[in-house]
Amino acid sequence: MLRSKSKGSKKRELRIYFATDLHGSEVCFRKFLAAAKVYEADVIILGGDFAGKAIVPVLTENGSLRAHVGGEDVTVPESEWDRLAAGLAKTGLYPVRMEAAEVALLEQDSAELDRLFRSEIAAQMQRWCDLAAERLDPAVRCIITPGNDDPVDADPVIAAHPRVECPELELCDLGPVTMASLGVVPTTPWNTERECSEDELAKQIDEMLEQVPSGQPCILNLHCPPYASGLDDAPELDGTLKPVIRGGRPSIIPVGSHAVREAIKRYQPVVGLHGHIHESRGAQKIGRTLCVNPGSDYSSGVLRGAVIDLAQDGSCLDFLLTTG
């Protein structure tokens, strides 16, 4: 049993559990829901990039199912579909049964493939929201906000669900603090769903934060971490998107947002919740702001997260990065 935390005379008013970048991993989302009980969190926040990245076509042939998994061709009886599908979904892959002709069509028609991806992602999000409704204690708030890799079609699915909140580009009252959320990131080489220039990003952040009542402590749930904060170190790529090797190692450079860093320096929120850069797990202080990127290890089925305790006056009492 966890004790109520305090710092000096301050008592814990709110405990947040924050995770990010699950990329379709079923096992990680189930762990995310379990985290509410295990960590005794009042609010659980999934901070973007929930959508998976790959579809595994599963071909039906003479009563068998055939798929290409982990570099190998796997053939199983049709009766094994559930087990095969569960195994694939666990790591964030979308298994889809189809005929050879459908595979050929998808190979030729990128628009059709895009539609299939959007439909799979939306369906998964619907399942996840239903699972949240089924498993979460009614007292626990569940917030899911998108990241740059999430299709905009998924937002209405979350927003329409009665059990889950999606305050994207909005302020959200969490009691002692107000939370501002934004999944957009500065332009990447991949031209993903939610990108914009640094100037535009700064404008969007400013517009949100200017609505925060004066003196009201706030936290930022911005998918992109601040530039050169140690939370944004990623491999440098050359013009062909190949990692650059220097001194016998991939060159690691900061790839975060200048606009996010400036906003944090200017508004000094209590906490900055970030993700986006899976390998850059950590916590840094920028001025008085505690910035956290719990990182992501979804492909190993490991849920990385952060527990953050806030006091009644909105100040941060303590935090812990978790591996579960």
Added chain:
Amino acid sequence: MTSSEASVPAGAAQTGGTASTRLFIRQTSGLVRELGIPAATGISLASVAVVNTFINFNAGLTDFAKSDMYLPLVAAAIIWLVAMFAYRYLLRAVPRAGGEYVYLSRIVSPVAGSMAGLGIAVVFTYILSTNAHFAAQFTPFMLSGLGAAFHSTAVANAGNHLTSNIAIAWLSVIVMLIVAALSLFSVKIVARIIFWLIVLQVLAFVVLIGILAVNSHSDFTSALATYSNHPNAYGAIIASAKANGVVFGTSIASAVAIIPFMVLNYNGVLYSYYVGGELRRPGRTYLYASAISIGVLVVLWVGVWALLRARAGLTFMQAQANLGVVNPTAYAKITSLNSVAGGLGYGMVLSTDPITKILFATAVPLAEIAVNLAFLMVTTRVLFAQAFDRLLPVNVAKIGDRNHAPNVAIGIVLVIGIGFCFLTSLVNLGNIVALQSLFFALILLAGGVAATALPMRRADLIETPGMPDDARRRWLRNVALVGGATTVLALFTVYELIAHQSVYGKFSWESILTLVIVLGAGPVIYLIARTVRRQRDSLDLNMAMHELPPE
């Protein structure tokens, strides 16, 4: 351009299947063109300090009578080849950048990983200081070489004043300070510095091979006579060594006992697993890159040892290395050639132009600076991980606002490293090469244990969905067998180091205490940090490593 994440699930970017069953991948951040076999091989080879082999040759020659390096070099290569397969499975299970503590964390338990992480951080800090110590030991040789290159007797003689323990300790500190100062630059600049230092040491190694190849045995003896201003320096060194009880010849027992030193030689050769997430067809690419790298190193090192035997002679090498230890005064009367310089020293003797003299003279110090720069980066990252787990104060991971470098972590590593420099030089901290070999063998052991435990504890990480049960059982058994074989070979290496009397006898109470502190640092710091946090009513550290139930 930059990668905002490199996060394709294992196998997702592979295209090995028939066209009709391949994966469909959507355009998301982190999808990168992956590294192939040439790039992975480059990473592996660049991670090995090729000139360090002369330090290990010297350690083998001085610690064991009748030493020869053929068998140890080949046996150590076989140990790494077996380990290569174990790491292949670990790479498949955890296809992200990481290390042994990450593997232990995922496969055994987060607590075990964290403990190992702290131990590795302390070990790496110790290794930073031993590398600095090696550089310091080679400073007199460097100065005499530079003096010869620039025809300056003042520079050449300066080295003679830098051989005492206190001088070596201070030189080690200077090397540590140079490394720390260079680390304060941006990561990009540090990487460039490492690259050029690697180029210089590889160049020195290749030039040495060339010089040894084009000269004969008689060229060497006459060149040594000229270098030493002694008409029969070659024969005199052998005769004096014999008179001082040095035993010549070869023995299987000695060769087996030297294997741990040669295991240390290959350290780094499997490091392409650190970029496992970015390799094209990770398992296959990693195997090819590692096997090619091990093969190249075996050929290079066995080749250079064969050349050294042919040109200098095994008896002379045994005499020269040992006489410098058992009777340095007698040795100094015959020649000014630094007794620890080994092959590079022989190259210096044979070289006739200032450029090659400079290359040989500076090869080891520059190589150690390159290795230490890379180690410092790794050590600070391990410290970061502990700070993020709240085992160390979070300020340890603070990034400087101006230089974007981890100034606090570098400072901590520097202070502890300097402490180890003095202990290593002044308190005779055991046989430092043996201790360093032991640490790396223990890290290899951690990898073997993780691979052995993988099919039992986290089979889900390596299972292929849909694989039939009997094939699955065979596959998991193979993983356990390879992991077990690596564990046994790592244990053999550890056993040879700590149980072999001629080496074990050099372990002092200080060195054993150091080992205990290093191995016990993890649990002790964890218990202290947890207790302190509980007293302050902070979040329980246990939560940070609590396995969450998915159902």
